Amino acid sequence: MIGGSMLLRGLGTITFLIGDVPPTPVTVDQDADLIGRLEIELAPDADAGFGETLLLIDIAGARTNQFNNAHEGFTLATTAGGIDLVLTYAAGDGNDIGLIGLLAGDVDGDGSVGVEDLDLILANWGSFVGAYNRAGGDLSGDGVVGEEDLQGVLEYWGSDAPPTPTIPEPTSLLLFGLGVLAVSRVRR
Numbered sequence: 001m002i003g004g005s006m007l008l009r010g011l012g013t014i015t016f017l018i019g020d021v022p023p024t025p026v027t028v029d030q031d032a033d034l035i036g037r038l039e040i041e042l043a044p045d046a047d048a049g050f051g052e053t054l055l056l057i058d059i060a061g062a063r064t065n066q067f068n069n070a071h072e073g074f075t076l077a078t079t080a081g082g083i084d085l086v087l088t089y090a091a092g093d094g095n096d097i098g099l100i101g102l103l104a105g106d107v108d109g110d111g112s113v114g115v116e117d118l119d120l121i122l123a124n125w126g127s128f129v130g131a132y133n134r135a136g137g138d139l140s141g142d143g144v145v146g147e148e149d150l151q152g153v154l155e156y157w158g159s160d161a162p163p164t165p166t167i168p169e170p171t172s173l174l175l176f177g178l179g180v181l182a183v184s185r186v187r188r
């Protein structure tokens with residue numbers, strides 16, 4: 001626990017190491033003024049699930065400002081398992097700082113990487129949509145929809161969120177398989 005206000009000014013950097021268990025959150029028992037950098041280091045066994053929130057900083061008081069390098073929605077790291085760790089300033093009880101696990105390459109956020117994501121990239125190709133505007137098609141963080149974002153989708157093509165109790169209908173499984181085949185041909 002950090003007593004009093006948390007001030008990270010100038011060159012201050014706070015680094016969280018993400019391993020196979022959730023990080024222990026820093027607790028700020030008053031206000032937090034965030035002028036500094038937030039860095040994420042991944043251990044080789046770093047693990048996070050789709051839709052899971054890892055709480056980093058629990059602020060009891062009010063928050064002012066944001067980290068210099070990381071605004072809402074920025075992807076700070078990607079685990080080996082293909083989960084993007086995306087920053088939110090609205091975790092916990094609404095004003096805490098955390099990372100939300102989203103599927104890498106998943107532009108529309110529906111929990112799978114496929115044709116819809118590719119379509120969004122192509123529809124916005126060359127457009128400036130804002131850094132890490134996922135729904136707009138920027139996965140790479142340069143704010144423009146282009147080659148890197150396309151590669152991001154292709155690299156994780158076919159990945160799915162962890163299975164839900166719902167069993168997919170055989171027809172949708174078949175269509176999914178065809179979609180993968182079509183893209184494999186295009187890439188050759």
Ligand SMILES: [Ca+2]
Nearest residue numbers: 106108110112
């Ligand atoms: Ca998707």
Ligand SMILES: [Ca+2]
Nearest residue numbers: 138140142144
């Ligand atoms: Ca981009």
